Amino acid sequence: MGYREDSCAAVVQGLEAAGIQYFVHVPDSFGAAVIAHFDASDQVRSFPVAKEEEGIGIAAGLAMTGKRGVLFYQDTGLGNSIGALTTYAAAYHVPILLLAIRRGGFGEFNAANFLFSEGAVDMVDTMGIKAFTLDYKVPLDQWPGAIKQAYDYAHMTHRPIIVFLNLKD
Numbered sequence: 561m562g563y564r565e566d567s568c569a570a571v572v573q574g575l576e577a578a579g580i581q582y583f584v585h586v587p588d589s590f591g592a593a594v595i596a597h598f599d600a601s602d603q604v605r606s607f608p609v610a611k612e613e614e615g616i617g618i619a620a621g622l623a624m625t626g627k628r629g630v631l632f633y634q635d636t637g638l639g640n641s642i643g644a645l646t647t648y649a650a651a652y653h654v655p656i657l658l659l660a661i662r663r664g665g666f667g668e669f670n671a672a673n674f675l676f677s678e679g680a681v682d683m684v685d686t687m688g689i690k691a692f693t694l695d696y697k698v699p700l701d702q703w704p705g706a707i708k709q710a711y712d713y714a715h716m717t718h719r720p721i722i723v724f725l726n727l728k729d
Contacts, residue, residue, distance in 0.1 A: 563728075567700060567703065568591065570700045570701075570707075571594050571659065571725060572594055572598075574711075575604075575707060577708040578707065579628050580604055580628045580629060581603075581622075581627050582606075582607075582619075582628065583605070583629070584607060584615045584618050584629055584630065584631045585609070585615070585633065586615060586633040586637055587608050588632075588633065591725075594632065612633050612641035612644075615633060616644035618631075620644075620648060620656060623655050624654065628711075629656075630658070630659060631657070632658075632661075633660060633661070635676075635680040636676050637660075638660060638680050638684070642683075642687070645687070645689065653718035655714040655715040655718050655719060655720070656720040657707075657720075658721070660725065661725050662680075662693070662695070662728070680724070681693065681724060684722055689720055689722060690721045692723060692724070693726070694706060694725050696726065710723050
């Protein structure tokens, strides 16, 4: 398998280890293998949302009712969800794990993604939201544990947390 397939498999392993029940996602070709896995799962309910802030609302509702969910989207969609993330999830201490697929940078083919994506990590830091990145610097065998720890951390601290994922070959 290639890097993208292996990294997507590691993401799936991490989410399964976290025991998620709901996989909320904005459709995405880079994370298609993760989406397809949960779409086919009998254990996890998977459903797409049209916009990132809609996903924040649904993931927050799941968390507030004791359900185990995750939101999966591209970091370019972070701009659409800033209001929901800062004025709702962070302000009201809602434990949400967001997995944001990195765009821009090396290997990017869509010029429109560079402008927003390259500043996404700094923007999240400025908002005071805990985030970290899983990319080629972190061995893939450590990704599942890191994703589970991120899920647990969000729930322990009652805060949203974002894990930026580099799924590019």
